[in-house]
Amino acid sequence: MAVTESAVAPVGSGSEGARAGHEDERAPARREYEGARSAHEGILRRQAARESAARTYARALPIVPVRARGLTIEGADGRRYLDCLSGAGTLALGHNHPVVLEAIRKVLDSGAPLHVLDLATPVKDAFTTELFRTLPPGLADRARVQFCGPAGTDAVEAAFKLVRAATGRTGMLAFTGAYHGMTAGALEASGGAGDVRVARLPYPQDYRCPFGIGGERGAELAARWTESVLDDAKSGVPSPAGMILEPVQGEGGVIPAPDGWLRRMREITAARSIPLIADEVQTGVGRTGRFWAVDHSGVVPDVMVLSKAIGGSLPLAVVVYRDDLDVWQPGAHAGTFRGNQLAMAAGTATLAYVRQNGLAERAATLGARMHAHLRPLTEEFACVGDVRGRGLMIGI
Numbered sequence: 001m002a003v004t005e006s007a008v009a010p011v012g013s014g015s016e017g018a019r020a021g022h023e024d025e026r027a028p029a030r031r032e033y034e035g036a037r038s039a040h041e042g043i044l045r046r047q048a049a050r051e052s053a054a055r056t057y058a059r060a061l062p063i064v065p066v067r068a069r070g071l072t073i074e075g076a077d078g079r080r081y082l083d084c085l086s087g088a089g090t091l092a093l094g095h096n097h098p099v100v101l102e103a104i105r106k107v108l109d110s111g112a113p114l115h116v117l118d119l120a121t122p123v124k125d126a127f128t129t130e131l132f133r134t135l136p137p138g139l140a141d142r143a144r145v146q147f148c149g150p151a152g153t154d155a156v157e158a159a160f161k162l163v164r165a166a167t168g169r170t171g172m173l174a175f176t177g178a179y180h181g182m183t184a185g186a187l188e189a190s191g192g193a194g195d196v197r198v199a200r201l202p203y204p205q206d207y208r209c210p211f212g213i214g215g216e217r218g219a220e221l222a223a224r225w226t227e228s229v230l231d232d233a234k235s236g237v238p239s240p241a242g243m244i245l246e247p248v249q250g251e252g253g254v255i256p257a258p259d260g261w262l263r264r265m266r267e268i269t270a271a272r273s274i275p276l277i278a279d280e281v282q283t284g285v286g287r288t289g290r291f292w293a294v295d296h297s298g299v300v301p302d303v304m305v306l307s308k309a310i311g312g313s314l315p316l317a318v319v320v321y322r323d324d325l326d327v328w329q330p331g332a333h334a335g336t337f338r339g340n341q342l343a344m345a346a347g348t349a350t351l352a353y354v355r356q357n358g359l360a361e362r363a364a365t366l367g368a369r370m371h372a373h374l375r376p377l378t379e380e381f382a383c384v385g386d387v388r389g390r391g392l393m394i395g396i
């Protein structure tokens with residue numbers, strides 16, 4: 001986030017030589033500013049004293065948000081910030097978009113129950129209808145949706161459990177640099193974690209290509225590596241229950257997978273009856289320039305894990321998968337919080353707004369423009385190694 005301006009301008013020392021009248025005029029603004037500043041500092045101090053050492057963003061961004069709209073957050077210190085983080089990819093329409101607020105208010109005013117386990121409701125029905133409308137053709141016609149716990153990591157766990165049940169196998173294939181969440185199974189599949197049941201394969205990239213060449217050739221070698229691990233009986237990797245990948249790695253450093261490599265992963269997994277799981281928790285809902293990031297390549301995954309933006313800024317996660325994988329027994333994957341009505345209403349409004357207003361195409365256009373302007377920074381500043389991404393999912 002970047003500080004843009006002070007909503008309550010801090011007043012300079014102003015003592016020497018300042019006219020007394022002028023001083024008095026500015027006194028209320030100064031008091032207001034100082035009051036806000038002290039509230040802000042007190043909240044941050046209490047947070048540091050009371051909250052877990054595991055807190056993350058709060059360390060790097062010492063701000064106390066009190067209001068937000070669109071791209072702008074206002075802090076308790078009266079400062080305004082440009083939010084380039086966008087709720088870690090959650091806010092497809094920015095903060096507090098009117099259509100989202102209106103959808104939430106409508107549910108609240110209607111007297112609808114806010115907690116319904118996994119029961120059917122008109123709000124949920126509308127969400128599922130809108131979600132299915134956006135899915136890649138080929139999956140939409142045969143899709144099933146499971147409402148799991150509300151975080152992205154819950155959807156990843158559910159997807160692993162599903163493909164394990166469907167294939168009768170246990171191992172998973174995942175990629176270097178991957179991030180799929182913080183619960184045990186998702187963490188295993190994330191790069192940097194100690195692997196238990198996960199075999200890790202090279203994710204293609206130009207900047208730090210594992211083969212030192214990048215480009216199409218680097219991606220081709222990464223694909224061949226995957227093939228050989230699967231086909232060599234002595235690779236040490238038994239036939240897996242599934243392969244999970246991010247079409248653009250997010251936490252791994254905003255690394256877009258080449259479309260050709262993604263299609264290869266689709267062919268390789270299809271030929272070996274390995275379900276392909278696309279983790280679109282961070283890439284979904286228009287951010288990369290297509291509604292789903294897999295749409296760039298035309299790849300139709302067997303399973304998609306979705307969260308973040310699908311809840312229109314509120315917690316919601318789902319697993320969407322082809323109907324023949326739906327081998328679960330009733331109750332095979334349950335949970336108390338699977339029916340967040342407010343999140344579904346906010347999510348429906350967000351999905352519909354993005355679709356109806358062509359916001360994915362807009363992200364592609366704006367992203368290309370931003371990329372063209374940011375790219376030269378690599379030549380200007382030694383500390384800028386690379387500018388990459390897809391659409392408006394950009395990393396520097």
Ligand code: PLP
Nearest residue numbers: 151152153179180181250281282
């Ligand atoms: N998958 C991807 C690709 C993510 O980027 C994240 C979070 O950043 C997750 C899964 C986990 O989502 P959550 O933090 O909601 O558990």
